[in-house]
Amino acid sequence: MKHVIVGNGAAGTTAAELIRSKDPAAAVTLITDEPYALYNRVALPRYIKSLVPEDKVVMRSPAQFTAAGIRFLPESRVAGVSVQEHTVLLDPGGELPWDRLLIATGGRPNPLAVPGGNAPNVHNFQTLNESKAILSDLSHARSGVTVGGSFIAYELTEGFRHHDVDTTWLIRGPRWLRRILDADGGRLVDHIAREHGVHMVYGEEVAEVTVKDGLAVGVTTTAGRSLPCDLVGVGLGLTMNIDFLAGSGIATHRGVLTDRFLRTSVPDVFAAGDVAEFDDVVLGRHNMMGTWDNALAHGRVAAVNMMGGEAPYVDVPTYQSGLFDTIISVLGMTPENHPDLESVGAVDVAARTCRKLFFLGDRLVGAVLIGSIRGKRLLMDMIRSGTPVPISERRALLDAR
Ligand SMILES: Cc1cc2nc3c(=O)[nH]c(=O)nc-3n(C[C@H](O)[C@H](O)[C@H](O)COP(=O)(O)OP(=O)(O)OC[C@H]3O[C@@H](n4cnc5c(N)ncnc54)[C@H](O)[C@@H]3O)c2cc1C
Known part of the structure; x- marks a missing residue:
């Protein structure tokens, strides 16, 4: 049985390892467009604070995959899926056949889509490479701007303050996590952030990043406020990595739609982790949850079902x-x-x-x-x-x- 797994995060790696451990005859290929084997995204906020070194963030090596009998393809993007031919199309070049396919591609951070927003010291915060670039800039930064009302924007703000960087946090809405917290909850978080020296600004977005000699040196907000800075951190949410499924016949919405067994609309194709929009048995409707534990649990359930089992995902994500x-x-x-x-x-x-x-x-x-x-x-x-x-x-x- 040929198992192809796209995405080597917590979900994909868990599935690959479980399949190989239960079925040593299975051929398992694990594909990622990143240069690394599994690393711990949850540890990245501590990494940018210099509280953990890179070797404690990285959780697997290519050699460990080889030893486990998993064919590991780093820096390889899956550009398309044919459900008729049972193949995935690789970029750069080539096709791979599959009997069972797992989509565990997570999401990518939304960029700061304004003039100057692509300067090298304007950072998203999702990957180890982005974290390395943030840490490098933080080592000599005196002031920074963080943008967004998300968990990631908070993690960036805390990381900046940890390095004593004078930080302004811009939140477009009226408070952090505006859809989850009410006004009082927002006031509490505002109070805590200010106690930690953060300058809080609400109701304004970045209109433009000022770039000098190729680097961001400041931002101008939609209210005309000018904020000089040495780096910018961006936490504007994730877009799920499902583009490569366009035209494949695999049903998608915000993510890849699955039933409670993490089966997609196409036989023999499964989805797991952040990208799965799964039928949540406990909560009684389709749900998505971007958490590490959920990705691990999905990886286990997907593996069992890819091997012919019928295990539903039954858990409350936290x-x-x-x-x-x-x-x-x-x-x-x-x-x-x-x-x-x-x-x-x-x-x-x-x-x-x-x-x-x-x-x-x-x-x-x-x-x-x-x-x-x-x-x-x-x-x-x-x-x-x-x-x-x-x-x-x-x-x-x-x-x-
Ligand atoms: C900074 C940060 C802090 C976090 N903190 C917490 C926390 O405290 N607690 C918590 O529970 N969760 C936290 N999370 C969220 C948690 O890390 C994720 O929910 C989890 O890692 C998702 O795992 P996954 O396997 O679904 O996807 P991912 O880890 O996103 O892995 C998907 C992989 O697939 C690759 N890929 C995508 N498309 C393709 C393609 N077409 N071809 C090949 N490869 C592709 C991607 O590049 C990526 O490497 C945090 C995330 C970040 C970024």
């Missing part, structure tokens, strides 16, 4: 991250991807906590907890079990322990 000197935990579904969810929330600025719960009909389907993860286990259990919560009892759940 995400936990530092937030300057506190933490943020995200469980299940949020209005980021599902704007129709109802919510209740409570913020205590003095205690530096924010709790927000999300409901679909009478079910708790997600939560965001800042500052304290008290009650997380109970909330996870309730999301998993789908226990009905009458409207009159929603607020009481904010005190879950």
Whole structure:
């Protein structure tokens, strides 16, 4: 059986290794357009703070793949898929046949699409190479601008401040994570960021990057504000890597549509990780979740099903991250991807906590907890079990322990 896996992140690598360990006769090819074997994207924020070296970020070597019997093709882009011929088209050149195909291509960061936005010291933050370039610029930067209301924009801002770079954070909307937090939650995060020396600016975007001698030296905002800087960090969201599937017949929406078994609309073709828009059994609708644990779990489920099994993906995706000197935990579904969810929330600025719960009909389907993860286990259990919560009892759940 020939298994071809496109994308060597947490999802693709997990699937490749599991297939080879369960079926030593299987031919497994793992393809990536990056130059590296698996590395830990979650460790990149610590890497740009110089808290972990590169060799602790990298998790696999090409030699380990060879030893595991996995054919590894770095710096190779899959440019197209033929479901009739059962082949993928490689760039540069060549075709590869498959019996089972896994699409685990994740997303790519949206660029800063303004004049000057492609200067070499204007950085996205998704890959190890981008992180190396950021770290190199941070070593001599005195001032920086970060852009966006996303988790990545926050990670960049924290990274810049860690190096004592005077940092202005531009957020187009009224607050960070504007679809998830309400005004009070936004005020709390604003307060925490300012305590860490960040200059916060809302309601303005970058209109232009000023470039001198080939490098960005400042940005001008849509409100005419001029901000001199030595580097720019951009966190404007991800576009899923599905372009190469155009015309293939594999159904896509924001990502690759799958059922609960991570099977796509085409037999023998599967999708996993960030790029999979999967039928979420626990939450009862299609869902996407850009988290490391979700990618690992998807990789395992996809591998089982590519080998002929019938395992559904049944889990509540979670995400936990530092937030300057506190933490943020995200469980299940949020209005980021599902704007129709109802919510209740409570913020205590003095205690530096924010709790927000999300409901679909009478079910708790997600939560965001800042500052304290008290009650997380109970909330996870309730999301998993789908226990009905009458409207009159929603607020009481904010005190879950
Ligand atoms: C800076 C940063 C911090 C993060 N922090 C956290 C965190 O704290 N907690 C958490 O849970 N998650 C975090 N995440 C998210 C998490 O890292 C991702 O959800 C996870 O790594 C996704 O894995 P994946 O296997 O689905 O895809 P990816 O890791 O994106 O891998 C996909 C690979 O496929 C390649 N590819 C794409 N198209 C093609 C093609 N046509 N041909 C060949 N190769 C292709 C891509 O270049 C890439 O190498 C963070 C992400 C970043 C960038």
